Amino acid sequence: MKVLVSDSLSEEGVAKLEEHFDVEVSTGLSEDELVEKIGDFDALVIRSGTQVTARVIEAADKLKIVGRAGVGVDNIDIPAATEKGIIVVNAPEGNMLSAAEHTIAMMLSMARNIPQATASLKAGKWERKKFLGVEVNGKTLGVIGLGRIGAEVAKRAQGLEMNILAYDPFVNEDRAKELGVELASVKDIAKRADFITVHTPLTKETRNILDTEEFDLMKPTARVINCARGGIINEDALGKALKDNKIAGAAIDVFTNEPPVNCSFVGLENAVVTPHLGASTEEAQVNVAVSVAEEVISVLNGGPARSTINIPSIKPEIMSTIRPYLELAETLGSAVSQLMDGNYEKVEIAYKGDVAGKDTRHLTLAALKGVLKTIMGASVNYVNAPSIAKSRDIEVVESKSERVEEYTSSVTIKLSKDSISKSITGTVVEDDLRIIMIDGQRVDLAPSGYMIVSNHINRPNVIGPCCMILGDHEINISGMQVGRVQICGKTIMALNVDSEVSEDILEQIRHVDGIIDAKLVSL
CATH class of the missing domain: 3.40.50.720 (NAD(P)-binding Rossmann-like Domain)
Incomplete structure (x- = not known):
């Protein structure tokens, strides 16, 4: 098998790879040059210099793994890699x-x-x-x-x-x-x-x-x-x-x-x-290079990856059935985490209907990754999410029920601490993700890049002023859902919007008479 090292890597890391594979070190490649070259390689090892774009991924017919010798993976198109079944790993502890x-x-x-x-x-x-x-x-x-x-x-x-x-x-x-x-x-x-x-x-x-x-x-x-x-x-x-x-x-x-x-x-x-020297020690450079080399060796020899950023290593026949629910679980986790006020001590993930009969281990990892990445960022992956939760004494509870209600399958994620909790439920309809419940109130919402979720009193002249504020700031509303409760009861409004909403605009919405709170969810 062949490994391409396209950024400067410590000699120890290269030597470890050379014990197992044919290694080519070729740095400073442009995107066009990398696209032309990558089709011959089974693994790509990079640092921060190489941009692994969707074009590069598309041309990588043999590629099984991309290893980042360091923490940040902003220079890798992870969705494109995941879609093609390419594992992305990093070295989160080496420096x-x-x-x-x-x-x-x-x-x-x-x-x-x-x-x-x-x-x-x-x-x-x-x-x-x-x-x-x-x-x-x-x-x-x-x-x-x-x-x-x-x-x-x-x-x-x-x-x-x-x-x-x-x-x-x-x-x-x-x-x-x-x-x-x-x-x-x-x-x-x-x-x-x-x-x-x-x-x-x-x-x-x-x-x-x-x-x-x-x-x-x-x-x-x-x-x-x-x-x-x-x-x-x-x-x-x-x-x-x-x-x-x-x-x-x-x-x-x-x-x-x-x-x-x-x-x-x-x-x-x-x-x-100083010019970004935090990881610039001889020891750290060796550590991250050796760590990534060991990951590449394990994966190319049919073993597991320890620091996977994505999760494409599921068997193809299983992936084809759970892929939409992987995305749903991570999306719901991210959304409910952004809606929760303050921290939480418990994460409950409930599967109902057909999905409850499947192997939900990967779905739970996806949900937990979505929950934690809101605060922890890209350092959270499918491998370390459970240990991060454990180190912070966050209890994770999974439950299953094959009882079918309105939808053939649904996933609910609930965060709680003491008497405070937030929950969100979603499903997949013909491969489209839907949010169908927020805090027990029914909605029918397509998750989008930006959503405003508010609690308000169900009475006239509340929703209109909120929409006027967004209109005044030239923010387009592409979808709206309002929960149904009795007049003057507390309900939820969810708005799909086409651009990010600043904290100042959210504060204007919060000051509308009848609005209890309003939060922006970015997905």
């Missing part, structure tokens, strides 16, 4: 320690002005008083995102005798106690922390999680760190906070655009910046 260590290094460099002092001394100056620093001992570190890397950062900061505040919607008090951290909201961290570091994936919920409002709450001595993803911290707001001395400093390794062009803070003296 974990390197990223955690770089975060600590950035924090200490910022606290002691090491880059600025180095530049000054090399310029022939001796400016000891100018570069007065601060100790981290006894200071409070706020960690936003307490996944693998965030937890490693917290552990190392505790070794420096720092106090740890942490925000993570999936971490409960028992897990926080185990890690030795105090749970807090983002705004509470902004008010109390001396140093703040972010370790979340970049999702709709985490984009600009530190923005002007949060910087206004911070101490003038506060310092922020981002070694996770560009865009988690609003770069314009950060630049203004640094220029106006609202905060004391920032240490940034990742940027919205890389390399950063016209970035508002890169040239500021109170900013420490």
Whole structure:
């Protein structure tokens, strides 16, 4: 079998592949060149440089696996790969320690002005008083995102005798106690922390999680760190906070655009910046290369993949019957997670009718992936979703009933914590996905890219003003469903819209008399 390595990969990874297969290393290929070449290969190993587009996938007649030596898979057309039965894997843990260590290094460099002092001394100056620093001992570190890397950062900061505040919607008090951290909201961290570091994936919920409002709450001595993803911290707001001395400093390794062009803070003296070096250690590069090589070796030799991003390895005869329900389960999971206020402790997945008689293990994985990816982003896959849920003490319950009601099959996903819950039910009608119930109220809705779901009082002059607000902002409504209850009862309205709706517009809708709440669901 033949393996194409199209980005720079460590020698150890290439050597491991060469023990089993015919390996060609050919970097810097254009899309046309890759399309012409890919048909001869059984596996493709990449980093961030190669774009695995739908055209490339279409030309890949022999390809069985794409391996990404790293975490991010934004440069791979995963739906196209899944449709063609090509497994996509990554290496989510290979650079974990390197990223955690770089975060600590950035924090200490910022606290002691090491880059600025180095530049000054090399310029022939001796400016000891100018570069007065601060100790981290006894200071409070706020960690936003307490996944693998965030937890490693917290552990190392505790070794420096720092106090740890942490925000993570999936971490409960028992897990926080185990890690030795105090749970807090983002705004509470902004008010109390001396140093703040972010370790979340970049999702709709985490984009600009530190923005002007949060910087206004911070101490003038506060310092922020981002070694996770560009865009988690609003770069314009950060630049203004640094220029106006609202905060004391920032240490940034990742940027919205890389390399950063016209970035508002890169040239500021109170900013420490590095060119995305979080995973740039010899050990991390070897780890991710070897990890992906082992995945490729396993799959091409007929074995399983450990870090699958998609799930095309189901037998073709099974896939043909459950494929629509895989998509349905993940879609419902994503939708109900976006509708849920706050975190949750229990995920219940109920199958009814014909689908209950099938092997639903993959459907449950798809549902769980959909639920978790809203907060965790692309790092959630079919393999790690159960372990992520377990690590956050989220109980997962599956139930089946072959009793047929209105539809031959249905899937219901319910999230709950204490007395608060959200549920959504869907079905497949002639391969089309339908949402047929939200919180027990009947609807008939085709899931679309953007949907507004609101709770309101069933009385005149509620729906019309909402539609007028959307019309005033030139947002087209392509579908509408309203639950039926008695007059003045609480019901649901679901609108399919053709474009994203800003938080400001949603807030206008929430202020319509009779509207209880309104949320945007992005699928």
